[in-house]
Amino acid sequence: MASVSIDHVSKTYGSGSSAVRALEDVDLSIEDGEFFVVLGPSGAGKTTLLKSVAGLVEVEAGDVRIDGTSMEGVEPYHRNVAMAFESYALYPQKTVFDNLASPLRSGRTGRYSAEQQRQRIEAVTTTLGIDHLLKRFPRELSNGQRQRVALGRVLVRPADVYLLDEPLSHLDAKLRAAMRAELKQLGEMSRTTSLYVTHDYQEALALGDRIAVLRSGRVVQVGTPEQIWREPVDTFVAKALGQPEINLFEVEASGDRLRGAGGALELPAPAHLELPGGRARVGVRPRDLALGAPGGADALHLRGRVVLAERLGRLMEFSVRVGGQDGGEDVIVVADSDAGAREGELVDLHLPLTNVHVFAAGPAGEETVRLGGAAR
Amino acid sequence: MLRERGPEVALARELTPGQKRVTPASVVADLAILAWFVFSLFPLVWMVLLALKNDADQTSTYFRFSPTTANFGTVLSQRGQDLTSVDFGQAMLTSVLNCAGAVLVSLVVGIPAAYAAGRWKFKGSEDLMFQMLSFRFAPELMVIVPLFVIYNTLGVFDTKLGMVWVLQLVTMPLVVWILRSYFQDLSPELEQAALLDGYTRRRAFLTVALPLVRPGIAAAALLAFIFAWNNYLFPLILTDSAATTVTVAVTKYLGGGGQAYYNLTAAAALLGALPPLVLALTIQRYLVRGLSFGAVKA
Amino acid sequence: MATTVGGRTPPQQSSPGRAGGAGVPRVPAWRRKLRPYLLSVPAVALIIGILYAFFYGVYYTVLNYAATNPNPSFVGFENYASVLGDALFWRSAGVTLLYAVAATGIETVLGVAIALLLNRSTLIGKTFERLLILPLMIAPVIAGVIWKLMFNPQFGVLNHVFGLGSTFDWLSKDRALWSTILVDVWIYTPFVAILVLAGIRSLPKEPFEASDVDGASWFYMFRRLMLPMMWPYILVAVIFRFMDCLKVFDAVFVLTAGGPGVTTTTLQIGAFEDSITNLNYSRGSTYMFLLWIIVFITARYLVSVLGKAQRRAAGAGA
Numbered sequence: 001m002a003s004v005s006i007d008h009v010s011k012t013y014g015s016g017s018s019a020v021r022a023l024e025d026v027d028l029s030i031e032d033g034e035f036f037v038v039l040g041p042s043g044a045g046k047t048t049l050l051k052s053v054a055g056l057v058e059v060e061a062g063d064v065r066i067d068g069t070s071m072e073g074v075e076p077y078h079r080n081v082a083m084a085f086e087s088y089a090l091y092p093q094k095t096v097f098d099n100l101a102s103p104l105r106s107g108r109t110g111r112y113s114a115e116q117q118r119q120r121i122e123a124v125t126t127t128l129g130i131d132h133l134l135k136r137f138p139r140e141l142s143n144g145q146r147q148r149v150a151l152g153r154v155l156v157r158p159a160d161v162y163l164l165d166e167p168l169s170h171l172d173a174k175l176r177a178a179m180r181a182e183l184k185q186l187g188e189m190s191r192t193t194s195l196y197v198t199h200d201y202q203e204a205l206a207l208g209d210r211i212a213v214l215r216s217g218r219v220v221q222v223g224t225p226e227q228i229w230r231e232p233v234d235t236f237v238a239k240a241l242g243q244p245e246i247n248l249f250e251v252e253a254s255g256d257r258l259r260g261a262g263g264a265l266e267l268p269a270p271a272h273l274e275l276p277g278g279r280a281r282v283g284v285r286p287r288d289l290a291l292g293a294p295g296g297a298d299a300l301h302l303r304g305r306v307v308l309a310e311r312l313g314r315l316m317e318f319s320v321r322v323g324g325q326d327g328g329e330d331v332i333v334v335a336d337s338d339a340g341a342r343e344g345e346l347v348d349l350h351l352p353l354t355n356v357h358v359f360a361a362g363p364a365g366e367e368t369v370r371l372g373g374a375a376r
Numbered sequence: 377m378l379r380e381r382g383p384e385v386a387l388a389r390e391l392t393p394g395q396k397r398v399t400p401a402s403v404v405a406d407l408a409i410l411a412w413f414v415f416s417l418f419p420l421v422w423m424v425l426l427a428l429k430n431d432a433d434q435t436s437t438y439f440r441f442s443p444t445t446a447n448f449g450t451v452l453s454q455r456g457q458d459l460t461s462v463d464f465g466q467a468m469l470t471s472v473l474n475c476a477g478a479v480l481v482s483l484v485v486g487i488p489a490a491y492a493a494g495r496w497k498f499k500g501s502e503d504l505m506f507q508m509l510s511f512r513f514a515p516e517l518m519v520i521v522p523l524f525v526i527y528n529t530l531g532v533f534d535t536k537l538g539m540v541w542v543l544q545l546v547t548m549p550l551v552v553w554i555l556r557s558y559f560q561d562l563s564p565e566l567e568q569a570a571l572l573d574g575y576t577r578r579r580a581f582l583t584v585a586l587p588l589v590r591p592g593i594a595a596a597a598l599l600a601f602i603f604a605w606n607n608y609l610f611p612l613i614l615t616d617s618a619a620t621t622v623t624v625a626v627t628k629y630l631g632g633g634g635q636a637y638y639n640l641t642a643a644a645a646l647l648g649a650l651p652p653l654v655l656a657l658t659i660q661r662y663l664v665r666g667l668s669f670g671a672v673k674a
Numbered sequence: 675m676a677t678t679v680g681g682r683t684p685p686q687q688s689s690p691g692r693a694g695g696a697g698v699p700r701v702p703a704w705r706r707k708l709r710p711y712l713l714s715v716p717a718v719a720l721i722i723g724i725l726y727a728f729f730y731g732v733y734y735t736v737l738n739y740a741a742t743n744p745n746p747s748f749v750g751f752e753n754y755a756s757v758l759g760d761a762l763f764w765r766s767a768g769v770t771l772l773y774a775v776a777a778t779g780i781e782t783v784l785g786v787a788i789a790l791l792l793n794r795s796t797l798i799g800k801t802f803e804r805l806l807i808l809p810l811m812i813a814p815v816i817a818g819v820i821w822k823l824m825f826n827p828q829f830g831v832l833n834h835v836f837g838l839g840s841t842f843d844w845l846s847k848d849r850a851l852w853s854t855i856l857v858d859v860w861i862y863t864p865f866v867a868i869l870v871l872a873g874i875r876s877l878p879k880e881p882f883e884a885s886d887v888d889g890a891s892w893f894y895m896f897r898r899l900m901l902p903m904m905w906p907y908i909l910v911a912v913i914f915r916f917m918d919c920l921k922v923f924d925a926v927f928v929l930t931a932g933g934p935g936v937t938t939t940t941l942q943i944g945a946f947e948d949s950i951t952n953l954n955y956s957r958g959s960t961y962m963f964l965l966w967i968i969v970f971i972t973a974r975y976l977v978s979v980l981g982k983a984q985r986r987a988a989g990a991g992a
Contacts, residue, residue: 056568058706073700076571089569093587108574153573406798409791412784413802416809416860422831423820437834489717492710504714507721513969514728515921515942518962521949522730544720552717577709606813608924613950623815627928630819638823645819649812656811663807664872667865671910672872 002067002160002193004036004053005029009062011048011217022048024217025062030193030210032067035184037196037208039240045217046197047086050163053195054083066160077108082154083163088146090138096149097121097134103157110158124156127186143170148179155188162194168203180206201241205229213237235281235359236367244286244317244332250361253278262323267300270374273358281368283357286317286334289349291341300356300374302331302349306341320347423649426642434639447643451629456644459637460628462617464644467625472651474536474611474621475604478543479551479597486551487593491581493552494559505556508549509669516609519545524613534616542610547600550666554599557670558592559585595662602652622648734959741953753960763961765936766944767968769851773926773940774919777858782912784859785866786904792867793874810864818928821857825929847934854926854938861925862918866911873907874900906984913976920969941965 011023022045030036040046051057053064055076064071071079082103090099100121104112112120125131128148138146147170154162168176168183183189184207198204204211205225212222213236221233232238238246251260251267253275259266260282267282269275284300304322307330311317318333318341333349341347353375362368426434428443450456452465493501523542524533532538562585570580586593611621626648629641656663664672735753739746757763792799792806809817824830825844833842844853881899890898923942926932932939932947939947941961949958 051568054568054572056571069698071698073702073706074698075577075701076568077574077576078699081572083569083572085565085569087563087565089563089565091566091569091584102570103573106574153569157573402794402796405791405794406796409788409796409798409802412788412791413798413805416864417802417805419817419820419824419860420808420812422824426823435829437829437831485716485720488713492713496710498707498710501710501714504718504721507725508717510970510973511721511724513917513921513973515945515962515965515969516923517942517945517949517958518731518966519724519727521955521959521962522727522734525955526727526730541723545724548717548720602811606811606815608813608815608927623813626813626816626819630822630928638826638829641819641823645816649816652811652813653808656807657804660804660807664868668869668910668914672869672907673876 003030003032003065004161004193004195005065005068006049006053007063007065009049009052009059009064011045011052011057011059021217023052023059026214026217026219027062028212028219028222030195033191033193035189035194035196035207035209037198037204037211038214039198039201039204039208039211040214041199041240043216044214046199046214047165048217049214050083050165050195050197053079053161054081054163055079056083077106079161080109080159081161081163082157082159084147084150084154084165084167086165086169088138088150090146090149090153092138094137095134096125096130096136096138096141099138099149100124100134100152100156103153120156121152124152127155127182128152144172144175147171155186159192162189162192164194164196166198167196169198169200183207201243205241213240231373232357232370234367234369235283238283238357238359238370242285242287244334246357247284247286247331248359249282249284249329251280251282253280258282260323261302261329264304264322265300265302267353267356267374268297270353270358270372272376273371275358275361275371277361279361280371281359281361282374283359283370284331284351285355286332288351288355289331289333289335290351291318291333291335291347291349298375299350299352304328304331304347304349306343306345306347309341309343311337316341318347320349423642423646426639427646429639431637431639434637447639448647451640451644451647456640459640460625460631462620462625462628464622464625464647467620467622468647470536470539470619471605471622474539474543474619475601477536477540478547478604479600481540482544482547482551482600483593483597486548487555487586490552490555491559491585494556494562495564505553508552511545512549512669514545516545520609520613527614533614534618536619538614539611539619539621542614543604543607545610546603546607550600550603550669551596553669554596554666555589555592557665557673558589561673562588591662595659595666598655598659599663599666602655605652731959732963734956735963737956739956741955746956749956753956754964757957757960757964762936762939762944763964766939766941769936769938770920770922770940773851773855773858773922774916776852777855777862777919778912778915780855780859781863781866781915782908784863785911786870786908788863788867789870789874792871806864807868808864809861812861814861814924815928817857817861818925821853821860821925822929825853845930845934847937850930850934850938854929857925857929858919858922862915866908866915869911870904870907873904877903903987906980906987909976909980909983913973913980916976917969917973920972921965941968 006026006028009023009026010021013020013022026045026049028036038046038049048057052059053066053071055064055071055074066079066081091102094102101117103109104117104120121134122131125134128151130145130148130152133141133145133149138149141149147167151164151167154164168179171179180203196203196207205228208225210222210224211228213220213228215236221228221237223231228237229241232241235248249260249265251258251265253269256269257266258269258280265282282300289302302320302322304320306318307321308319309316312334314337315334316337318335320331320333321328322331323329331349335341354373356374358371358374360368360371425439425441427447428445429436429441430444430446433441457463489504492498493505519542527533527538532541566584566588567577567580570584571577575583606623608623611619611624615621615624626641626644629637629644659666736748736750737746738749738752788806792803812820824832827833827843828840830844832844833839843849877900882895885895885899921942922940923946926938926940927943927946930938932943942965945958945961945965948954948961
């Protein structure tokens with residue numbers, strides 16, 4: 001049993017005017033065996049969070065509990081956690097084999113004969129596709145290979161918790177996709193409580209049993225990938241997930257309709273939502289929009305001119321200027337290439353209200369909370 | 377148009393290696409650097425020549441003579457001892473022991489301090505480092521005079537122990553400052569990885585951090601040895617005859633009165649200069665960083 | 675594959691790692707905070723040992739302690755009055771200052787020039803670069819011995835090579851100070867040169883290539899680009915040299931022992947004469963303490979200049 005609970009943890013680096021708040025009252029609890037992903041932009045405090053669990057940074061407030069036991073004052077080597085560092089932190093003077101054997105030789109992760117060590121290392125390196133590199137030194141490896149060695153040093157040993165800091169970030173795109181698919185299948189991963197840190201929303205959505213979104217040292221939202229995707233708690237989370245980013249429009253109530261983008265956008269005002277001052281922000285994901293004829297009164301409508309059409313393989317990405325020449329905004333739409341729209345053409349866009357997010361109105365550049373969907 | 381002149385003109389060429397064209401300016405530059413090396417190396421060459429002259433040639437200033445190596449033997453033998461009342465061979469040995477001892481103490485005491493100052497920000501660490509540096513710049517006599525009195529009461533005057541102790545003023549700042557800069561360059565995540573692998577802090581330090589700063593330790597140790605060896609004021613005042621060092625012994629050959637032995641003086645100077653020169657050439661790559669106390673990283 | 679790797683601790687093993695429950699070893703916060711201090715304890719002890727001698731020396735300055743007066747008594751600021759009222763002290767302070775300014779100045783100019791010349795990477799430069807540091811690594815006192823042999827009017831090689839005859843005395847009243855400065859230049863110019871050379875070689879290439887494409891002149895690039903970026907390296911060298919010159923002793927002592935007369939009596943040589951030759955410990959200590967104050971103030975000032983230059987160079991290099 002090894003659940004992890006992070007209780008109101010705060011951490012500041014530096015002091016005085018140069019102080020940087022890395023973590024602010026972070027409160028998370030991770031269940032035994034769970035694969036928990038922390039998603040956030042760089043500088044959000046993700047690495048600090050992992051190191052607090054590992055005992056490598058001292059938290060100034062709050063506590064970390066592993067398996068219910070407070071880790072206050074417990075040395076890293078007594079916590080039985082393994083960590084893959086984003087910088088790899090491979091021992092430069094040791095071969096790949098000796099790097100991987102290091103945790104097995106410390107005596108704190110169990111006793112292993114030379115033969116057992118070799119077997120474990122072989123098994124892990126075969127899985128990671130680095131079994132031909134055992135005699136090399138870290139300086140002789142590519143970044144992608146180093147990263148897999150760093151991951152291997154975690155997987156080779158039993159631990160109560162795996163801490164993984166952007167473990168796929170330096171792999172090339174193809175290998176990253178393959179590793180992402182494989183990572184969750186690994187027996188050791190599915191058995192061990194894992195805390196996985198990334199800035200890549202696709203990794204987060206694909207891997208996480210649950211996801212916590214971190215922003216400037218604060219937890220913004222915690223939930224399953226489904227929840228985070230369907231019901232982002234605010235515009236920050238909504239923008240963090242999805243590429244291209246979600247389209248946001250300022251809208252205003254007029255009668256029982258909401259209008260925005262100089263009248264080019266309209267949808268029925270959601271009766272179940274309270275809109276302060278009759279103003280709101282509407283969020284529309286590029287892939288949810290469909291090109292074509294208007295889809296009836298129960299949908300969001302947009303009309304605009306295609307200003308740019310880019311092919312992304314099977315799909316096309318369109319930039320559609322809505323709301324006239326001057327006050328216009330660009331909407332990004334991703335659609336099948338057989339949608340047939342060309343640059344310069346006027347197009348109609350629509351999507352069902354269930355996929356429309358309504359956020360509170362706010363000054364430009366400020367993140368606002370989600371009020372709900374445009375339809376129940 | 378400018379492109380036709382190629383990407384390297386003027387200073388960029390001066391700054392980047394590979395210039396081959398001969399211009400009046402390049403000839404002047406070559407002559408200037410040559411002139412420096414003539415000035416810089418001539419005294420050393422002259423010392424070697426003088427050391428190889430026999431007694432009859434020693435006062436001559438000619439470059440042609442029949443060389444002899446007898447002077448080195450004389451310096452290290454009883455005759456040298458009779459002339460100067462100093463056993464030069466013994467002085468060399470004393471210098472080796474003094475310097476090795478001083479460096480060893482500095483490493484044992486200095487490595488943990490350098491590690492602490494390089495890894496942690498703690499109250500007083502900057503004061504500690506500044507205090508170390510101030511020893512480097514403090515006039516030696518400020519401590520020698522009281523030490524002269526203290527040593528006499530403690531009975532360590534004219535002993536190797538006394539020299540090892542006072543040489544800490546020379547070796548300790550070098551060791552601590554150089555090694556701190558090496559520890560600072562080392563990513564702390566390597567030791568953190570070792571902690572998570574299950575090693576204690578002591579073992580993480582000994583098996584991960586320490587081996588990786590080995591070049592720094594070697595450079596600091598050798599440089600400290602050189603400067604300890606070259607020190608003159610401490611042995612001049614704090615030793616007499618039992619623990620005389622090379623630097624003091626060399627000057628004894630100048631000691632006036634009676635006949636002068638220029639060839640023997642040169643031979644003694646050469647013997648005293650050789651160990652630092654050899655050591656310096658072996659650590660040339662790390663020298664800049666060491667000489668600037670880690671301030672300039674080459 | 676059959677082997678299971680990783681995962682939870684296999685049950686048959688005797689619970690390695692975290693023991694769980696109340697048995698987890700903990701290190702109290704105060705002991706964690708104490709770690710760097712514990713590591714520094716030996717060094718601090720050593721420093722205290724040295725500072726003890728230092729303060730003992732400061733204590734001497736208010737006594738009338740001398741070999742002839744082994745039971746000293748408190749005399750207040752008498753030594754200070756005596757030293758500060760002594761023309762010899764001011765004379766030696768002047769000598770020291772002249773020596774420090776002249777030697778540091780010449781060494782800096784020559785050192786920078788040598789660094790620039792060696793950076794051209796010509797055959798001559800590459801051949802001799804390794805030998806640049808040789809004078810620097812010889813004990814200054816041995817350098818003094820070598821030059822004393824060369825300076826000798828009758829048998830010295832310099833008068834012979836330059837055809838000066840046997841009456842030209844390098845260490846005469848008028849020339850001795852400049853001759854000792856010449857020896858200092860011989861020893862320490864390489865120090866400036868290797869520091870500045872290392873600095874030049876670590877400069878980024880892009881700004882030079884950019885302004886080169888813009889057609890800037892050599893002098894413009896040197897003054898506007900190179901010098902500002904090299905400045906911190908030059909300053910480090912200048913600080914080390916100037917501070918060392920203030921306490922110069924070894925080579926000067928062996929060359930002239932402060933003479934002829936007092937023409938080359940630097941502050942540390944003056945203190946040596948008082949405390950060691952004349953065995954007047956208190957007066958010598960006062961001499962030294964005053965020098966120490968000068969060194970300390972200069973150090974503080976120069977280090978603050980260095981800090982400013984480094985910040986500016988960081989801006990220029992960016």
